[in-house]
Amino acid sequence: MTADWVIVTAPTDRGDAPSRVLTGAIRRLRDSRPEVEFRVAVLGGSETTITEALDDAAAAGAQSVLLVSGQTLGDAKQDSWIARIVGHWLRTRPAGASTPEVRVAPLLTEHDGFADLLEHAIEHGGKPARTTTAPIVSPAWEQVPAFTRHVLVCRGPRCSVEGARETAAALSRALDERGLDDDDVLTTVTGCLFPCALAPVVAVYPDGAWYRRVRPEQVDRLVDEHLIDGRPVPEWIARDLRAAGLAAAPSPE
Numbered sequence: 001m002t003a004d005w006v007i008v009t010a011p012t013d014r015g016d017a018p019s020r021v022l023t024g025a026i027r028r029l030r031d032s033r034p035e036v037e038f039r040v041a042v043l044g045g046s047e048t049t050i051t052e053a054l055d056d057a058a059a060a061g062a063q064s065v066l067l068v069s070g071q072t073l074g075d076a077k078q079d080s081w082i083a084r085i086v087g088h089w090l091r092t093r094p095a096g097a098s099t100p101e102v103r104v105a106p107l108l109t110e111h112d113g114f115a116d117l118l119e120h121a122i123e124h125g126g127k128p129a130r131t132t133t134a135p136i137v138s139p140a141w142e143q144v145p146a147f148t149r150h151v152l153v154c155r156g157p158r159c160s161v162e163g164a165r166e167t168a169a170a171l172s173r174a175l176d177e178r179g180l181d182d183d184d185v186l187t188t189v190t191g192c193l194f195p196c197a198l199a200p201v202v203a204v205y206p207d208g209a210w211y212r213r214v215r216p217e218q219v220d221r222l223v224d225e226h227l228i229d230g231r232p233v234p235e236w237i238a239r240d241l242r243a244a245g246l247a248a249a250p251s252p253e
């Protein structure tokens with residue numbers, strides 16, 4: 001069976017963006033299969049998510065979509081997440097919406113050609129490792145930034161499905177609009193923070209305030225009241241670690 005959309009998946013785009021790394025391979029495939037639409041999508045991170053790529057395929061009227069893991073080595077946890085995400089996407093399609101059949105390709109390591117890839121690497125012989133590479137420490141990295149608050153925005157698989165990308169973008173825009181940068185509020189995109197059923201999850205430290213289901217339209221208020229005025233928004237908090245005595249109390253002025 002030939003799919004009319006192929007989505008090549010990667011765990012995350014932390015590090016090199018998979019869409020850039022796979023550019024050459026995707027271009028070659030587009031040349032040899034011009035009838036197929038190719039996309040790269042991540043399980044969690046800032047690039048197009050698997051859910052978004054599936055939405056695009058459905059909107060384009062695709063009849064069949066093949067998901068191919070771009071990872072060379074299998075990862076049972078990742079496979080399980082991809083299966084859940086696809087299942088969730090299929091379950092939550094609007095009634096009557098055009099929905100393609102979605103199939104999952106076997107791992108690349110299951111193909112006989114994988115041994116050829118290893119053989120190619122062995123024959124190449126590799127490049128000598130050097131001792132002249134950049135060091136793993138730098139004096140610049142000894143400074144702990146003096147930000148007031150640290151905001152953790154979960155971009156794990158579940159939060160990504162539930163719209164964390166839009167929440168993270170709204171937060172970044174709201175901070176920019178108010179002239180707040182990393183010296184004021186440090187925002188870090190993270191992997192799964194654990195309470196996935198509360199996705200998208202945002203945690204603010206040192207207050208120890210964990211917010212549940214943070215939608216983009218809530219972000220302005222969260223920034224103004226909590227990050228600027230220092231007043232957490234109680235009705236959106238899933239767990240307040242400071243109130244529970246599990247986070248440090250504020251220092252006396």
Ligand code: FES
Pocket residue numbers: 154155156157158159160191192193194195196197199201
């Ligand atoms: S994916 Fe966000 S808490 Fe698990």
